[in-house]
Amino acid sequence: MNLPTSTTDYSHLLNDPEEPILPLPTLPVPISRKIKQFAFFRRKLDRLVAGDITPLDAALDFDACITAAANQRHEALAARLKDARTRPLAHRPDPTPARISKPLEIGxxxxxxxxxxxxxxxxxxxxxxxxxxxxxxxxxxxxALKALPVHGVLDGPPPEDPAKPHHRVWLWAFECTWLGEIAVEGFESVGRENCHCGPDFAIPGSEKQLRWRxxxxxxxxxxxxxxxxxxxxCALEYLVPTSPRYPDIRNEEIDWAHAISGDVLASAEWILRPGMGRYVFEQCLRRETVDNPTQMWSQERWVGWKEQFRSVVQHPRVTAQARDVSWAILQQMLAVEEEYVRQLCVLSLYPSPYPCFPPSSYVPLG
Known part of the structure; x- marks a missing residue:
């Protein structure tokens, strides 16, 4: 097999101008105090998706909305606490926020x-x-959200000691913060509950497979x-045979071949798009093996994914589209490797013609 001399844009294998915008899945109805905000957020995001508002303007509007709502609730709670403390002693309730009502319902x-x-x-x-x-x-x-100036927003009831500062949360710092974790958990939840789930996912071209990709x-x-x-x-995790997310290919009662086909098409978004294969490769170079699945990237996994895609190319039970895309992914991975090695050789930093990746423990598809 002749290796490509540089990475190639295989996006045409993934692009389909007739792919539809899918309807939003049924969203959980929020608690009563969030219904207005729920409706506002949805209308604003509808306008963003339609192009009626710029991403920056949308980010500024959402930030202003969340900040203003926090300030308003803080002022309302402060007024309620003040009223409770100024009543005649005989009619005065316990003035602490926890006794007036549940803090999160007020503050x-x-x-x-x-x-x-x-x-x-x-x-x-x-x-x-x-x-x-x-x-x-x-x-x-x-x-645009991430680029907004980080600022503190009032959170929860005020401290019982007026001399202490009111607790604040910081928007919109994503790195190593609760906010970044919440954002990722949102994507995980959507993937788990609306995309990669149920028997429909094993139907080629189904809505579940489209949503997943x-x-x-x-x-x-x-x-x-x-x-x-x-x-x-990342969908590549679903192509790791040792992962709990990998289908049981020994179970003939499930359509594992078409499920793997769906994961191949979704994984292609991490390899075939411009610059993505190089990104994944560079992440994998940082670690020889993974100690736990959350680390995701490693040299061993890079080698294993190549073997997995090579196996898919040769397997008759996966879809023809998945075989074609797997072949393109394999070519792209080989091209990324060769480009990397060529750059190192030019810099005289790497005497060997190919990286010495650890052997893979992957096995071919059954």
Whole structure:
């Protein structure tokens, strides 16, 4: 097999101008105090996806909405506490916020608002096709949120000691914070509950398979851009035979071949799109093996994925499209390796013609 001399753009294998924007899955109805905010968020994101508002303007509007709501609830709670403390002693209730009512039902709760927004974004990402204008706007919106100045927002009831500062949460710092974890958990939840689930996922071209690939495209772009670390959502994990997410290929009662076909098409978003194969390769170079699945990337896994895609190319039970895409992925992975080695040789930093990856423990498809 002749190796390509440089990485190639295989996006044409994934692009389908007739791929539809899918309807949003049924969203859980929020608690009563969040219904208005729920409706506002949905209308605003609808406008963003349609191109009626820019990603930056949408980010500014959401930030202003969440901050203003927290301030309003803080003022309302402060007034209620003041009223309770100024009543005649005989009619005065316990003035602590916990005794007046449940604190989160009275005080500001920006965390719940941020969770609602980020869950919405993940859901929309599973509904719009890869690299379409709507997805471009959603990815740009996440970037715009992250670029906003970090600022504290009032959270929860005020401290019982007036001399102590009111607790605040910090928006929109994603790195190594609760906010980044919440955002990733939203994508994980959408993938688990709306995409990669149920027997429909094993139907080629089903809505579940489309949603899974749509979601993978978005999280791959968001991860490679350094906006969020969504490696835990990556479809490549579903092609690791030792992973609990890998289908049981010995069970003839499940359509594992078509399930793997769906995962191949979704995984292609991490390899075939411009620059993505190089990104995954560079992440894998950092570690020889993984100690736990959350680490995701390793040299051993890179080798294993190549063997897995080579096996798919030769397997008659997977779909023809999955075989074609697997072949392209394999070519791209080989091209990325050769480009990397060529650069090292030019710099005289690597005397060997190929990287010495550890052997893989992968086995061919049954």
């Amino acid at each position: 500001p709760d920006p965390i719940a608002s941020a969770v609602l927004l980020l869950d919405f974004v993940a859901t929309y990402c599973s509904s719009v096709p890869p690299w379409c204008p709507a997805q471009e706007r959603l990815v740009a919106f996440v970037a 749509y979601l993978q495209s978005a999280v791959a772009r968001i991860t490679a851009a350094g906006l969020l670390d969504c490696r835990s959502v």
